[in-house]
Amino acid sequence: MSDDRAGSLAAPEPDDKDWTWVLDRPCPDCGFDPAAVAPGQYADAIRQASLPWQYVLTRQDVRERPAPRVWSPLEYGCHVRDVCRLFDDRTHLMLDQDDPPFANWDQDATAIEQRYADQDPAVVRTELASAAERLATTYATIPERAWERTGRRGDGSAFTVTTLGAYLLHDLTHHVWDVRS
DSSP, X not given: OXXXXXXXXXXXXXXXXXXXGGXXXXXXXXXXXXXXXXXXXXXXXXXXHHTHHHHHTTSTTTTOOSSTTSOOHHHHHHHHHHHHHHHHHHHHHHHHSSSOBOOOOOHHHHHHHTTGGGSOHHHHXXXXXXXXXXXXXXXXXXXXXXXTOEEEOTTSOEEEHHHHHHHHHHHHHHHHHHTOO
16 A cells, blocks of 8 residues: 555544453354353464454455444454464463563554554465464463463453453454454
8 A cells, every 4th residue: 555545544443442341241243252262272262263364364355444444354454463462472471470560552553553554465364374373372381270370451451361361362253253244
């Protein structure tokens, strides 16, 4: 995408909702139910939830926004790739440190700074698959005694390795729902 087109795109609506409610009940939009996936199933669930992106990132409309302030499938794909990387880092922090604070992450600023709309869908597809597999491998190797280790977001939301994994799985599932055609 040229600089002219990138500059003309309206910034997406900032997502400032507190999505932690998805840890307590199914999502009415995407249908994700945190109670339906046991922690021991997270690695396989991460792999399954990331598979649709291999198709999404090859779609003809991958760069098209459905509305001026809604991310395109490519922008969502970049976000999902970065979510996998971020959650892998956060999970390792929780496994290696006692109750670590998580650095704040502004997903909207990242989308602009990293020029999500200009990235190559084929590269994003490969990077997303790699990041998801690395994250799935992390979850496949979590010792039983570590699932209740804790970490905290800057807004005060506390997570265990278990609840962080469920939160992540909702994010992966919901973003596939966001780009359904």
